[in-house]
Amino acid sequence: MSKSILQVEDLGKAYRSYGSEWRRMLSWFGAPVKPIEERWVLRHVNFGIQPGEAVGIVGQNGAGKSTLLKLITGTLRPTEGAMRINGRIAAILELGMGFNAEFTGRRNVYHVAGLMGFSQEEIEKVMPEIESFAEIGAYFDEPVRTYSSGMQVRVTFAVATAWRPEILIVDEALSVGDAYFQHKSFNRIREFQEMGTTLLIVSHDRNSIQTLCDRAILLENGMVIKDSNPEEVFDFYNAILAEKGNLTVKVVKLDDGKAQTISGTGEARVEEIALYNSKGEVAEYVNVGEVIELRIKVKVHRPVETLVLGYGIKDRLGQVMYGTNTWHTGQVIHNPRPGDEYRFVIAFPANLGIGSYSIQTALVDRDTHLTANYEWRDMALVFNVINIDKAQFVGCHWNEPNIKIESLIQ
Amino acid sequence: MFGMLLRAWRYRHFIFSSIKNEFLSRFARSRLGGLWMVIHPLAQVAIFAFILSAVLSSKLPGIDNRYGYALYLTAGMMAWSLFSELVSRSLTVFVDNSNLLKKMMFPRICLPLIVSGSALVNSLLLFVAILAIFALLGHYPGWHILWLPVLIVLNVMLGVGLGLLLGVFNVFIRDVGQVVPIVLQFWFWFTPIVYIPSAISERFKYWLNLNPMTPLVNAYQNILVLGAQPKWLPLTGTAIFAIVSLIFALFFFRKAAPEMADIL
Numbered sequence: 184m185s186k187s188i189l190q191v192e193d194l195g196k197a198y199r200s201y202g203s204e205w206r207r208m209l210s211w212f213g214a215p216v217k218p219i220e221e222r223w224v225l226r227h228v229n230f231g232i233q234p235g236e237a238v239g240i241v242g243q244n245g246a247g248k249s250t251l252l253k254l255i256t257g258t259l260r261p262t263e264g265a266m267r268i269n270g271r272i273a274a275i276l277e278l279g280m281g282f283n284a285e286f287t288g289r290r291n292v293y294h295v296a297g298l299m300g301f302s303q304e305e306i307e308k309v310m311p312e313i314e315s316f317a318e319i320g321a322y323f324d325e326p327v328r329t330y331s332s333g334m335q336v337r338v339t340f341a342v343a344t345a346w347r348p349e350i351l352i353v354d355e356a357l358s359v360g361d362a363y364f365q366h367k368s369f370n371r372i373r374e375f376q377e378m379g380t381t382l383l384i385v386s387h388d389r390n391s392i393q394t395l396c397d398r399a400i401l402l403e404n405g406m407v408i409k410d411s412n413p414e415e416v417f418d419f420y421n422a423i424l425a426e427k428g429n430l431t432v433k434v435v436k437l438d439d440g441k442a443q444t445i446s447g448t449g450e451a452r453v454e455e456i457a458l459y460n461s462k463g464e465v466a467e468y469v470n471v472g473e474v475i476e477l478r479i480k481v482k483v484h485r486p487v488e489t490l491v492l493g494y495g496i497k498d499r500l501g502q503v504m505y506g507t508n509t510w511h512t513g514q515v516i517h518n519p520r521p522g523d524e525y526r527f528v529i530a531f532p533a534n535l536g537i538g539s540y541s542i543q544t545a546l547v548d549r550d551t552h553l554t555a556n557y558e559w560r561d562m563a564l565v566f567n568v569i570n571i572d573k574a575q576f577v578g579c580h581w582n583e584p585n586i587k588i589e590s591l592i593q
Numbered sequence: 594m595f596g597m598l599l600r601a602w603r604y605r606h607f608i609f610s611s612i613k614n615e616f617l618s619r620f621a622r623s624r625l626g627g628l629w630m631v632i633h634p635l636a637q638v639a640i641f642a643f644i645l646s647a648v649l650s651s652k653l654p655g656i657d658n659r660y661g662y663a664l665y666l667t668a669g670m671m672a673w674s675l676f677s678e679l680v681s682r683s684l685t686v687f688v689d690n691s692n693l694l695k696k697m698m699f700p701r702i703c704l705p706l707i708v709s710g711s712a713l714v715n716s717l718l719l720f721v722a723i724l725a726i727f728a729l730l731g732h733y734p735g736w737h738i739l740w741l742p743v744l745i746v747l748n749v750m751l752g753v754g755l756g757l758l759l760g761v762f763n764v765f766i767r768d769v770g771q772v773v774p775i776v777l778q779f780w781f782w783f784t785p786i787v788y789i790p791s792a793i794s795e796r797f798k799y800w801l802n803l804n805p806m807t808p809l810v811n812a813y814q815n816i817l818v819l820g821a822q823p824k825w826l827p828l829t830g831t832a833i834f835a836i837v838s839l840i841f842a843l844f845f846f847r848k849a850a851p852e853m854a855d856i857l
Contacts, residue, residue, distance in 0.1 A: 258854050260852075280697060281693060283618055286621070
């Protein structure tokens with residue numbers, strides 16, 4: 184194992200209240216003053232991050248994500264525990280951080296880069312590069328108050344990443360801005376990563392974490408409750424969100440090592456789930472474009488007013504390819520009785536790219552899983568799409584074209 | 594303590610550019626721009642010189658210039674304005690920059706240094722304006738003016754020492770920020786700037802001598818107006834007070850810095 188770039192050991196942060204600020208000040212001079220209240224926002228946090236790793240930090244509001252980032256950046260000091268950092272940290276925590284609205288983009292870049300600790304000459308050397316990366320044209324020499332938020336994102340990102348840091352911290356900022364610049368910034372992040380930069384991203388956006396990160400850390404009430412691959416962490420996170428502390432979340436390891444997460448209050452459960460190919464056989468491998476059937480048997484255990492089945496097909500990164508539910512299709516089951524069983528047969532063509540996919544199911548009361556969550560099952564089933572008889576293609580969606588070629592040579 | 598200064602040295606470019614930015618932002622979107630930097634102090638000195646002298650044309654003992662009182666007042670104001678700017682700006686510097694302190698990692702000592710730098714520039718501009726107006730009024734300070742840098746250093750040490758201490762206090766106890774401006778006003782009138790010390794009854798003179806600003810203001814008046822040496826003995830008292838308060842402030846700041854972001 185190589186030397187980790189960031190090592191966090193038993194890290195904890197408490198906000199202390201002393202009743203009177205005078206008592207706090209006395210405590211700096213070694214007076215035996217005990218704080219009357221300690222509010223721990225982060226405690227017993229342990230992890231190590233290797234160079235080049237990309238880690239997403241996930242958690243509900245108030246779980247301690249930003250406190251953790253502030254501790255790593257150094258703006259907050261830990262109350263207990265230790266942290267070892269090997270290298271420079273650059274953080275994009277806020278859009279337009281440190282900018283003065285009256286100044287031009289160029290002057291603000293000088294200022295913010297100075298705040299990062301770079302000298303005049305160093306800044307001048309990379310200024311043309313920052314300008315060309317931000318691509319805001321003549322606006323670069325206009326006051327920042329005339330900028331759109333997208334332009335601010337561009338300048339903020341360009342200056343923060345003008346020098347490759349050993350650790351790059353990004354907080355939500357990437358979700359703002361236009362698609363073009365998002366791609367551009369993702370590319371730069373990937374380049375940095377290949378050169379050994381470690382990436383720390385805080386976001387609620389499953390997509391950006393799953394595309395960029397190979398690991399995610401889930402924080403809940405100031406503690407790390409899961410540290411695994413992003414897909415698993417997000418499944419777990421969603422389960423927690425849906426559940427709001429009702430029941431424990433169950434994780435079943437499947438044969439292939441992937442983890443199935445089941446959560447919910449249990450009024451109804453998926454009893455059986457299977458995938459059938461066009462010949463009516465249970466199949467694990469299906470052909471591109473083949474009409475397949477997903478058969479799900481559901482049993483009701485306790486009376487509920489409405490029962491809705493939702494399902495989603497996810498690729499191996501956990502991105503949803505397609506998903507819907509019987510609320511949207513207008514097939515809600517009303518007042519099922521305990522003991523009732525239902526079979527859902529969902530037929531659809533496997534218009535998917537080659538690869539491994541998983542099915543996620545949800546038994547809920549309406550169109551979201553936030554009001555009631557009878558059962559939520561990630562990785563309920565795993566299947567593979569293979570190409571037996573179609574023309575070769577790439578991508579995650581099979582969209583068979585009809586290509587005509589006319590020769591225009593006379 | 595030494596490490597703190599070393600980190601500040603590494604950030605010297607940032608400190609200088611921030612001072613520059615402060616002036617630029619003050620005059621951004623104004624037509625005359627940087628010219629205002631000179632016009633403001635000029636106007637201040639001109640008001641003292643012309644209007645006050647016309648109203649209170651009393652001569653001062655030891656100066657044979659009919660603008661004597663205006664000269665005296667201006668010299669005292671130069672000392673006071675540097676001091677009060679340092680104190681009142683250091684007082685709020687951490688609270689004003691709370692967002693930056695919470696989100697960016699940089700040596701915190703830069704903030705009071707930027708305040709000191711811009712206060713110094715202001716004071717130097719005022720000095721230039723004073724020289725110009727004095728010349729216009731037919732008054733030329735003697736060679737004692739060469740002591741001015743020493744006085745300015747002393748003034749900055751005193752102002753930053755008290756200001757930094759109060760600024761850190763203000764983060765934790767916000768009432769400090771409300772009280773200090775009032776105290777500064779009292780302090781101004783307890784310092785012989787507008788009046789001459791001999792006009793004060795013996796009973797209060799004792800208190801006047803305890804005021805560390807009295808010798809400093811007096812020294813400014815001596816070198817700028819009266820053409821005399823600063824009185825070194827009382828100034829030593831001020832210097833000791835300034836050094837002690839500065840050391841205490843830096844110590845206090847170092848202890849408080851880790852917890853500042855928690856409270857802001």
